Amino acid sequence: MSIGSVSLLTFIDAPVVVGDPEGRTAYVNPAFATRFRAGGDDATGQPLSTLFEGGVREAVLRAVVECCEQGRTVRFRLRHGGVPYAAVASPIVAEDARVGVVILLVESSAVEERLIALQRDLSEPVGELRRVLDELQEPAGGRRDERHRTLIEDGARALGRVQKWCGELATLIAGPPASVRPEASFDALRLVHDVAARMRGDFAALGIALEVLLPAQLPRVRGDGSRVEMALVRLLQERLSTARESPSVTLAARPVGRGDARSIVLSICDAPAAAGRAAAASPEPVPAIVIEIVRELGGEIRTVADPLMGRTTAIRLDVKS
Amino acid sequence: MTNVGDADYDVPTAALLRDAQELLRTENYEGALDLYQTAAALEPDRIELEGYVDLLRSRLVKIYRERIGEGDRIPKLLVPSDQITRFNLPADAGFVLSLIDGRTCFDELLSVSGMGPFEALRIFASLLEARIVGVAP
Numbered sequence: 001m002s003i004g005s006v007s008l009l010t011f012i013d014a015p016v017v018v019g020d021p022e023g024r025t026a027y028v029n030p031a032f033a034t035r036f037r038a039g040g041d042d043a044t045g046q047p048l049s050t051l052f053e054g055g056v057r058e059a060v061l062r063a064v065v066e067c068c069e070q071g072r073t074v075r076f077r078l079r080h081g082g083v084p085y086a087a088v089a090s091p092i093v094a095e096d097a098r099v100g101v102v103i104l105l106v107e108s109s110a111v112e113e114r115l116i117a118l119q120r121d122l123s124e125p126v127g128e129l130r131r132v133l134d135e136l137q138e139p140a141g142g143r144r145d146e147r148h149r150t151l152i153e154d155g156a157r158a159l160g161r162v163q164k165w166c167g168e169l170a171t172l173i174a175g176p177p178a179s180v181r182p183e184a185s186f187d188a189l190r191l192v193h194d195v196a197a198r199m200r201g202d203f204a205a206l207g208i209a210l211e212v213l214l215p216a217q218l219p220r221v222r223g224d225g226s227r228v229e230m231a232l233v234r235l236l237q238e239r240l241s242t243a244r245e246s247p248s249v250t251l252a253a254r255p256v257g258r259g260d261a262r263s264i265v266l267s268i269c270d271a272p273a274a275a276g277r278a279a280a281a282s283p284e285p286v287p288a289i290v291i292e293i294v295r296e297l298g299g300e301i302r303t304v305a306d307p308l309m310g311r312t313t314a315i316r317l318d319v320k321s
Numbered sequence: 322m323t324n325v326g327d328a329d330y331d332v333p334t335a336a337l338l339r340d341a342q343e344l345l346r347t348e349n350y351e352g353a354l355d356l357y358q359t360a361a362a363l364e365p366d367r368i369e370l371e372g373y374v375d376l377l378r379s380r381l382v383k384i385y386r387e388r389i390g391e392g393d394r395i396p397k398l399l400v401p402s403d404q405i406t407r408f409n410l411p412a413d414a415g416f417v418l419s420l421i422d423g424r425t426c427f428d429e430l431l432s433v434s435g436m437g438p439f440e441a442l443r444i445f446a447s448l449l450e451a452r453i454v455g456v457a458p
Binding site: 211213214215216248250252254256257265267269271300301302303304306308309310311312313314316 | 342345346361365368369371372373375376377378379380382383435436437438439440
């Protein structure tokens with residue numbers, strides 16, 4: 001970081017910390033010193049871990065490790081002295097290719113905090129409702145209980161809509177996607193085969209077949225393949241915990257669109273047996289890390305479900321131009 | 322989660338999806354797939370429609386595999402080759418037919434066809450259903 005830019009940081013009202021590739025503090029601006037180190041020594045040269053305490057230290061170090069190891073911006077939240085902050089840790093690549101970090105802390109507004117609390121507050125009763133519906137569905141077998149089953153399925157559909165809005169709220173709170181490295185691309189065909197090979201044993205252990213449905217060819221996809229692999233593995237792990245009503249789960253990929261709008265859709269589908277259909281109509285929310293990965297790749301993700309068809313999580317990613 | 326028939330779909334798409342739901346109730350998955358594919362083409366920004374397409378494709382692959390049976394079974398032509406033209410088969414079905422030699426099993430034919438499994442299985446299942454192709458004893 002140049003002297004000029006460090007000088008500019010002294011005028012910023014938001015706390016800023018710069019860490020070097022060894023994990024030591026290279027710079028803290030006056031706003032950080034005032035708010036986080038009132039009366040403390042000069043932080044320069046000290047380990048980053050000494051700048052924070054308790055749970056905040058843990059959150060910051062986790063973000064710094066992720067940021068430096070993966071070379072990408074990490075967003076997280078912390079609270080210090082009763083003040084909530086939205087934090088952004090971004091990598092700084094030195095001339096010798098080692099990675100340092102700059103952390104910017106911006107005070108969250110009351111509205112943002114309320115949104116986060118609202119999303120958390122909504123998720124809890126929605127999860128509880130899902131559990132109740134699942135239990136109610138158990139005694140709803142047989143023709144006599146058709147009305148009962150229909151009501152539960154209607155409830156599950158309505159609940160699914162609420163979960164959709166909860167998911168969208170979480171997406172909004174997660175913030176805008178980071179930019180995509182334009183040069184990165186990967187072979188989606190091979191990636192899906194690798195993911196399936198990695199996860200097939202876990203599914204087999206539960207008696208669930210993990211099937212793969214791929215075309216003969218797929219175009220290369222823009223973005224970091226390792227991140228997409230991580231997202232697919234997380235989704236499959238999530239599906240493992242909820243797919244026990246299904247005899248099989250399908251991992252599919254295919255190209256869609258034409259010309260400049262060409263993209264591929266990656267899907268994880270399970271169509272449960274009739275007994276599990278109501279449960280399948282109210283899928284678990286997509287893990288936040290998966291939403292974040294898809295957004296940073298400039299893609300889209302959506303989970304949809306229907307009692308007649310089952311459920312699927314679809315990810316759309318742009319092909320390499 | 323998005324439910325089919327939601328009010329925020331445009332009218333043509335909403336009508337297509339309502340029809341698709343009706344087909345699903347009668348387990349007409351192929352008909353429903355056609356309607357979902359049309360809807361997805363009409364509204365390319367709605368990724369959930371592509372999700373439903375994949376759900377139906379994965380369901381249909383299972384159905385086709387059930388119809389075909391074990392992959393090591395060997396298909397054979399039930400119709401003399403000079404009469405096949407009267408069925409007006411599409412080009413890809415004609416290509417698959419040309420691969421059937423009475424010695425090669427379904428799995429091997431799937432592999433050498435160079436087609437995706439969904440497309441190839443769909444053709445095999447249709448040929449079996451139309452009794453153009455049977456299975457060697």
